[in-house]
Amino acid sequence: MKNIFSYCFFISVFSIAFDYSNCFAQNQTAIGGALNVFLDCDYCDFDFVKSEINYVNFVRDRLQADVHVLITNESTGSGGTIYTLFYLGQNNFQNENDTLRYTANTTNTSDETRNGLTQILSIGLMRYIAHTSQADKISFRYEIDSTVSEEKKDTVDPWRSWVFSIYGSGHFNKEVRTDSRYFYGEVSADRVTEKMKLNFSVGADISMNKFQIDDTTEYESNSHSEYTNLQYVKSLSPHWSLGGGGGYSTSTYSNIKRSMYAGPAIEYDVFPYSEASRRLLSFYYELDFYTAEYYEETIYDKTSETVAQQKLITSLSFTQPWGSTSVVGVASSFLNDFSKSKLQLSMSTNIRLFQGLSLRLGGSIAFIHDQVSLPKYGASQEEVLLQIKQLQTDYRYNASIGISYEFGSIYNNIVNPRFDGGSITYYY
Structure with missing residues (x-):
């Protein structure tokens, strides 16, 4: 034990002395x-x-x-x-x-x-x-593009601002007693101009899992979902937007065999949209007509229904020299029964309190009373543990807090990547 202590003490003293001597040998930090x-x-x-x-x-x-x-x-x-x-x-x-x-x-x-x-x-x-x-130590260099003709013409976009995207991914994880596979794919088409915005997407995912409990017991779970979304937005002024959308979806997790919605929406931003990267205070209202068919009978004794629902979203965000803050509030309800509603508030902030001291806060809280698709007979123990079926809840919340304090040299010029290991992640 004494030898270990002596060794650690020697290494510490050597490191401090070596670092001190290098203060004069290495390049200046400022x-x-x-x-x-x-x-x-x-x-x-x-x-x-x-x-x-x-x-x-x-x-x-x-x-x-x-x-x-x-x-x-x-x-x-x-x-x-x-x-x-x-x-x-x-x-x-x-x-x-x-x-x-x-x-x-x-x-x-x-x-x-x-x-x-x-x-x-x-x-x-x-x-x-x-x-x-x-x-007097700065010099400039200008590179001439020889491919540009002297008579410049307006650029013509043959796609007329349309952008198409195809995406697919797969995840595989296997051990002696577990085997998990997940696949996801999406196709989208978007067109965005100063006067309008059009977004269309189609996607699907599937999850397959196998668990070997013991030599004689094996459990298998599968879930999937598909969706189609369409949204159109018209720019009315620097503060107003009008539009609407619709969609189709299915989800084994949410007990939705098939559902469709469509309706108009309007939004007002207190600040001009051109300033959205620095500050935003918007009010968004949406009215949808919704129809659904369920895999299992719901807690309201229904296998299908058609209702009207509304949603109000208020968003506030600032990005300033002192930090950034974002707050979003969502209120929604069914028009035929206002008791079937949801209220949600989420926020995140990063504030520099004073030199070297920063505070990070985040969290959300929701009061949930609109789970109309919940199965009447609930979920099995396996389905609860594997989270492949939605569960009844009246609320949901999460919170996080972080604080950091840095002191010492104010300069941060030196780049030294030694022992950083690049971007490789090691698994043990």
């Missing part, structure tokens, strides 16, 4: 006179960005930055992504703000996307770097 930048992005490749933009100081706290770069993203109608970069000047650059955008096509590889986004990020920083001592 660039004198360079721009201090706080990059606020949840999906950026930070190591790549720091390797490519090595002429600024990346800091860990936004209050220490000369420029706070906030990056948000939205999906495009073609399946791509628009990244919006908000440059927020601080300290000597107070109120010197800017906004740039980068569009990643749906066919982009992850490398193409991170290269394009990093290039736009660096271009936006130039206006600030021009006022630092690093300005």
